[in-house]
Amino acid sequence: MNKGFHVAVVGATGAVGEQMIKTLENRDFPISKLTLLSSKRSAGKKVVFKGEEVTVQEATPDSFEGVQIALFSAGGSVSKVLAPEAVKRGAIVVDNTSAFRMDENTPLVVPEVNEHALHDHNGIIANPNCSTIQMVVALEPIRKAYGLKRIIVSTYQAVSGAGAAAVEELMNQTKSILNGEEHTPSILPVGSDEKKYQIAFNAIPQIDKFQDNGFTFEEMKMINETKKIMEADIPVAATCVRLPVATGHSESVFVEIEKDGVTATEIQELLASADGVTLQDNIKEQVYPMPAHSVGKNDVFVGRIRKDLTDDKGFHMWVVSDNLLKGAAWNSVQIAESLVKLGLVK
Amino acid sequence: MNKGFHVAVVGATGAVGEQMIKTLENRDFPISKLTLLSSKRSAGKKVVFKGEEVTVQEATPDSFEGVQIALFSAGGSVSKVLAPEAVKRGAIVVDNTSAFRMDENTPLVVPEVNEHALHDHNGIIANPNCSTIQMVVALEPIRKAYGLKRIIVSTYQAVSGAGAAAVEELMNQTKSILNGEEHTPSILPVGSDEKKYQIAFNAIPQIDKFQDNGFTFEEMKMINETKKIMEADIPVAATCVRLPVATGHSESVFVEIEKDGVTATEIQELLASADGVTLQDNIKEQVYPMPAHSVGKNDVFVGRIRKDLTDDKGFHMWVVSDNLLKGAAWNSVQIAESLVKLGLVK
Numbered sequence: 281m282n283k284g285f286h287v288a289v290v291g292a293t294g295a296v297g298e299q300m301i302k303t304l305e306n307r308d309f310p311i312s313k314l315t316l317l318s319s320k321r322s323a324g325k326k327v328v329f330k331g332e333e334v335t336v337q338e339a340t341p342d343s344f345e346g347v348q349i350a351l352f353s354a355g356g357s358v359s360k361v362l363a364p365e366a367v368k369r370g371a372i373v374v375d376n377t378s379a380f381r382m383d384e385n386t387p388l389v390v391p392e393v394n395e396h397a398l399h400d401h402n403g404i405i406a407n408p409n410c411s412t413i414q415m416v417v418a419l420e421p422i423r424k425a426y427g428l429k430r431i432i433v434s435t436y437q438a439v440s441g442a443g444a445a446a447v448e449e450l451m452n453q454t455k456s457i458l459n460g461e462e463h464t465p466s467i468l469p470v471g472s473d474e475k476k477y478q479i480a481f482n483a484i485p486q487i488d489k490f491q492d493n494g495f496t497f498e499e500m501k502m503i504n505e506t507k508k509i510m511e512a513d514i515p516v517a518a519t520c521v522r523l524p525v526a527t528g529h530s531e532s533v534f535v536e537i538e539k540d541g542v543t544a545t546e547i548q549e550l551l552a553s554a555d556g557v558t559l560q561d562n563i564k565e566q567v568y569p570m571p572a573h574s575v576g577k578n579d580v581f582v583g584r585i586r587k588d589l590t591d592d593k594g595f596h597m598w599v600v601s602d603n604l605l606k607g608a609a610w611n612s613v614q615i616a617e618s619l620v621k622l623g624l625v626k
Numbered sequence: 627m628n629k630g631f632h633v634a635v636v637g638a639t640g641a642v643g644e645q646m647i648k649t650l651e652n653r654d655f656p657i658s659k660l661t662l663l664s665s666k667r668s669a670g671k672k673v674v675f676k677g678e679e680v681t682v683q684e685a686t687p688d689s690f691e692g693v694q695i696a697l698f699s700a701g702g703s704v705s706k707v708l709a710p711e712a713v714k715r716g717a718i719v720v721d722n723t724s725a726f727r728m729d730e731n732t733p734l735v736v737p738e739v740n741e742h743a744l745h746d747h748n749g750i751i752a753n754p755n756c757s758t759i760q761m762v763v764a765l766e767p768i769r770k771a772y773g774l775k776r777i778i779v780s781t782y783q784a785v786s787g788a789g790a791a792a793v794e795e796l797m798n799q800t801k802s803i804l805n806g807e808e809h810t811p812s813i814l815p816v817g818s819d820e821k822k823y824q825i826a827f828n829a830i831p832q833i834d835k836f837q838d839n840g841f842t843f844e845e846m847k848m849i850n851e852t853k854k855i856m857e858a859d860i861p862v863a864a865t866c867v868r869l870p871v872a873t874g875h876s877e878s879v880f881v882e883i884e885k886d887g888v889t890a891t892e893i894q895e896l897l898a899s900a901d902g903v904t905l906q907d908n909i910k911e912q913v914y915p916m917p918a919h920s921v922g923k924n925d926v927f928v929g930r931i932r933k934d935l936t937d938d939k940g941f942h943m944w945v946v947s948d949n950l951l952k953g954a955a956w957n958s959v960q961i962a963e964s965l966v967k968l969g970l971v972k
Contacts, residue, residue: 430937434780434878436829436867455804458797475912482918483782483869483876485930485944490909494890494932503935515936519878519944521782523829524870530829532780532865532878544840563836566821572828584831586840589849590861591776598831598865 284312285625287616288347288371290362291354292316292336293325295444296376299609300351305330307613310620317343319354341365348625351612352376367403372625374405374612378497381406381505388508391614392555393420398618405615408509409501410607411435411520411529416509417580417606418599419535421554422547423510427538429593431516433502436523436530437487438571439479441603442468446479447526453480454524469522480524487520496520528571529603536593544587547595551582556606561585569600577602578610630658631971633962634693634717636708637700638662638682639671641790642722645955646697651676653959656966663689665700687711694971697958698722713749718971720751720958724843727752727851734854737960738901739766744964751961754855755847756953757781757866757875762855763926763952764945765881767900768893769856773884775939777862779848782869782876783833784917785825787949788814792825793872799826800870815868826870833866842866874917875949882939890933893941897928902952907931915946923948924956 287304291297297318304311314329317339325336337343339358344350344366352359352366353376363373363380380386387397388406393416398405408416415433422428439446449467456463457480465476469486477484488497495503495518502518552559560569561583569581580601588594601607619625633650637643643664650657660675663685671682683689685704690696690712698705698712699722709719709726726732733743734752739762744751754762761779768774785792795813802809803826811822815832823830834843841849841864848864898905906915907929915927926947934940947953965971 432778432880434865436782436869451804454800458801458804469912473912477916478918481871482874482916483871484916485876485878485914486912490912493935494909494930495935515934517880517934517937517940517942519780519930519942521876521878521944523782525827525829528828530831530867532831532867534778534863534880563840566815566819566832566836568831570823570828570830572824584840584865588861588863589839589841591863594863596863596865598867 284310285348286313286315286346287311288315288317288344288350290317290339290350290352290358292327293318293322294353295440295447296353296604296608299604300353300612301327301329303605303609303613307617309613309616315343315347344369344371347371349374349616349619351616353608363404370626372401372405372619373403374407374615376407376608376612378409378501380404381408382508388505389615390416390509390611391618392417393509394511395618398615398622398624401624407608407612407615408505409498410441410603411437411498411531412502412505412509413607413611414529414580414599414601415502415531415533416506417556418533418551418582418597420510421550422535422537423512425550426542428512428514429536429538431506431514432534433516434519434532435521437520438525438527438529438603439468439522440527441529442471450479450524450526453478457481479522482524484522485519487522525571527602527604528574528600529607530571531599533597533599535595536591537595540592544585544595547585556580557582559583569598571600574600574602578605580606630656631694631966632659632661632692633657634661634663634690634696636663636685636696636698636704638673639664639668640699641786641793642699642950642954645950646699646958647673647675649951649955649959653963655959655962661689661693690715690717693717695720695962695965697962699954709750716972718747718751718965719749720753720961722753722954722958724755724847726750727754728854734851735961736762736855736957737964738763739855740857741964744961744968744970747970753954753958753961754851755844756787756949757783757844757877758848758851758855759953759957760875760926760945760947761848761877761879762852763902764879764897764928764943766856767896768881768883769858771896772888774858774860775882775884777852777860778880779862779864780878781864781866783866784871784873784875784949785814785868786873787875788817796825796870796872799824803827825868828870830868831865833868871917873948873950874920874946875953876917877945879943879945881941882937883941886938890931890941894931902926903928905929915944917946920946920948924951926952
């Protein structure tokens with residue numbers, strides 16, 4: 281890769297946008313011009329990229345003139361309006377919101393799982409939900425080798441998934457509680473929902489809004505997106521829970537595979553050599569993944585792999601990843617790298 | 627209940643012992659004499675019970691002379707030595723440690739589930755593990771009405787389950803991290819295990835030591851104790867995780883029932899009228915159980931009850947309770963109340 285591209289980051293001042301810019305820098309992504317875009321409110325801020333100051337500009341349709349790759353992470357409503365404008369002007373959009381994920385004309389891509397789907401893009405590629413991405417990276421090698429009959433997942437999700445303001449709320453609330461002061465939650469569990477609850481020293485079993493079927497939208501994302509990414513109609517059940525953790529999502533995953541007689545050791549060996557996975561599974565040495573150890577790393581960490589005690593086809597495992605990186609910024613940049621590699625960027 | 631009993635609390639200065647004393651007071655348990663016992667190190671401390679100071683004494687075999695009911699929560703090794711001494715001297719022991727739980731001559735009792743087992747006691751009654759108790763209280767009504775084919779649980783456990791020192795570690799570590807100071811974990815995940823990890827703003831997938839089968843001892847407690855309490859050979863799978871929460875265990879529970887065609891509404895109605903359960907399940911109003919709201923309450927709180935989207939016999943729910951109360955002190959005192967009610971205290 282010796283030529284550079286004109287890349288735009290939309291939502292450049294947000295928790296994910298910030299990580300996208302860092303990741304583009306760390307990966308030495310071939311960039312000829314970097315356009316940083318945000319809401320009117322954040323426009324004017326300055327961001328340092330490879331030692332040079334870049335001024336953040338207000339995102340408008342015309343901002344995308346000449347842009348070849350646009351990474352969006354400014355909320356679904358922004359993507360719905362501006363992503364088609366970017367495409368109209370010749371950009372390929374990698375969208376980190378839920379706006380286009382289930383749209384049948386939009387590929388939903390985790391490069392380790394379905395990079396090939398990029399060929400079918402119509403201008404927009406959707407980046408899946410953070411909790412879905414790390415799960416499918418861990419489970420796709422198992423699906424390929426042994427088939428998957430069913431997935432049941434309970435998540436342990438960090439507040440940065442709800443944005444930088446949610447992290448601030450966790451930290452300020454924690455301080456207040458330690459100092460015996462009053463605190464009034466104003467963001468979590470869901471910014472746009474009515475009731476707010478304490479997250480410090482608590483666990484909230486609601487991420488995103490409730491749907492009519494009793495599941496939250498976050499849970500339905502895991503259920504529906506997994507099928508689309510794996511291109512397989514696998515029954516998935518999810519319970520999504522927010523924790524007082526700043527960054528790093530964890531998941532307790534149960535799978536039933538199709539094949540008989542597989543051992544936990546075989547699953548461990550499979551994942552030890554899987555793309556994007558780091559196996560951390562040595563219980564004798566108390567080695568297992570933890571969110572605090574995942575921060576700043578691109579991989580998905582898997583451990584606690586063990587066979588169910590009565591179900592020969594059942595396996596339990598613990599899957600952890602930095603939700604801002606593999607769950608968002610890194611997966612988006614990785615998609616951009618794949619697009620370049622496959623010659624799909626004009 | 628108009629006569630009083632000579633009651634002893636062993637481990638009176640610990641996190642659970644403290645709650646036992648408070649619970650005896652709150653319940654107005656009929657007490658003629660209260661003997662508070664501890665290790666040599668804590669002996670001499672004074673505790674206020676119903677407005678009067680009681681001095682904590684070092685626990686020795688002779689401490690149990692005249693004691694009719696002894697509530698033990700001072701660790702398994704203390705129970706192993708002193709519980710038989712108490713029984714020898716005529717006391718009934720309610721033991722909150724794992725020392726006798728799986729002993730076939732010792733009933734393992736959650737009054738809402740198997741109060742009848744108290745009749746078979748041989749001096750010692752075991753109080754189950756905290757995470758097991760709240761789960762069986764929530765699931766027994768479902769088992770009775772519809773049968774249970776399988777249970778898969780992922781826990782979200784508070785540090786007070788590891789004792790008062792673990793709570794102190796969480797709070798001090800949290801302060802250090804907020805202040806950007808160094809901190810060296812010294813207790814969690816398991817006091818007696820080799821490696822220590824940060825719990826503040828983290829999640830640790832290890833509670834108690836690992837067994838050869840890849841499960842932790844905490845997970846095996848949930849698996850084995852559930853079968854003994856429910857008197858049914860139900861396959862249980864557990865993943866136990868420690869959270870930065872001081873008090874209140876949460877559980878994401880999946881069950882497969884025997885009966886076809888049951889609705890989530892039927893399960894909700896069943897639990898709304900179940901002993902020891904408070905249903906908190908109104909997603910339209912964002913009502914669901916949370917550990918921060920469970921502290922100081924005796925009940926088991928159940929919410930997020932919903933049917934699996936593909937498995938007609940599968941149901942998901944979220945179960946929360948104060949691990950020091952129903953999970954320990956309250957269940958022990960409740961056993962003592964049942965013993966009195968059934969005329970089993972000499």
